[in-house]
């Protein structure tokens with residue numbers, strides 16, 4: 001019997017357990033994997049440490065700031081880059097067109113000046129065209145959407161955008177086309193990364209002293225009798241259930257879910273990520289901390305240099321790179337396993353990032369859940385499912401529990417919502 005039973009040992013579950021414990025309650029986390037950490041876990045290959053895709057801490061929320069306060073971090077001032085067809089452009093491309101030939105710049109700027117007027121009901125493609133003009137939209141973000149979100153932009157809503165895409169003035173576009181000495185307009189001023197232990201170091205601090213049981217995959221939930229069955233045959237009763245399990249999977253475990261809710265849940269889908277991680281025996285692989293790739297014949301859409309996040313991520317005089325290739329039920333992986341690793345190694349040479357002969361370690365793995373996809377009407381379907389889950393007395397938290405585009409600090413806050421539910425115990 002657990003007073004508060006928490007499914008999932010990622011940051012949302014750990015935050016829920018930490019907050020409940022501090023409030024004097026008994027909380028136990030049950031994590032399916034053999035290690036807790038979820039997306040914030042890391043892995044080592046040879047002497048190289050890799051996070052599960054690029055991760056930095058950037059947060060304005062005070063409770064999470066306090067968590068970071070006690071952790072010794074490197075400070076990074078974001079300067080991502082974009083690779084397209086042999087050229088490197090500063091980020092964001094829309095106001096950094098400087099490397100393009102004159103005729104292509106003129107075409108892009110004229111199209112920017114002639115962009116369609118804003119329409120509140122626009123799908124994501126229309127929104128991009130209204131913001132940047134059709135030439136820039138088509139050449140960069142639309143192409144990137146197909147790689148990163150795995151669907152054409154017209155299939156997506158704009159609910160997730162927030163401040164993630166920079167909307168430059170005409171003046172900024174003109175300056176960025178004439179000079180490469182433009183100010184950084186990235187939406188985050190600075191980012192933190194633990195000096196030791198990878199991004200997981202943040203979680204290590206939060207998880208201290210908590211009761212976390214690994215290798216416990218929940219497979220069935222009875223919300224009437226208030227118990228959870230686990231894959232290996234055990235059963236645990238609870239007073240309050242907190243779940244950070246992906247929402248469609250949670251619905252699949254529950255009894256008596258109405259048909260309409262099941263259908264809504266079945267329509268929720270997320271991208272998966274094939275990660276290729278490479279360790280080099282030479283220093284300096286890649287020139288940038290992270291960059292985006294627009295070419296269709298290069299399958300990864302984003303790459304970063306873990307050793308640049310912190311030198312602690314690689315042995316002395318060595319370096320490392322990690323590439324993310326996205327896929328989903330709508331876009332299968334073009335290559336898998338060793339074939340994708342070979343493709344990435346060819347890309348490393350093609351982009352002049354490092355030399356193949358210096359690779360000493362390599363790793364291929366798949367993250368089943370990357371980003372929830374905001375296809376049109378997703379928000380309505382998701383809210384309908386969440387309403388049912390809430391009515392069954394389950395608090396669904398985290399990136400895949402709330403089914404939202406949440407960063408780790410937002411998942412921390414999401415887990416903290418457990419405090420609002422303690423009164424019912």
Ligand SMILES: Cc1cc2nc3c(=O)[nH]c(=O)nc-3n(C[C@H](O)[C@H](O)[C@H](O)COP(=O)(O)OP(=O)(O)OC[C@H]3O[C@@H](n4cnc5c(N)ncnc54)[C@H](O)[C@@H]3O)c2cc1C
Nearest residue numbers: 008010011012032038039053055056218398399406407408
């Ligand atoms: C590519 C990428 C880059 C990102 N970059 C950043 C960044 O730079 N900065 C940032 O702040 N955030 C970043 N994020 C977001 C961040 O990783 C997530 O918001 C956060 O880690 C999600 O935490 P969570 O606890 O909600 O989910 P998860 O970390 O997914 O944890 C859920 C846990 O539930 C477990 N589980 C699943 N099913 C069961 C079951 N049936 N029974 C028991 N346990 C189960 C899983 O094994 C997992 O451990 C990034 C995410 C991605 C994908």
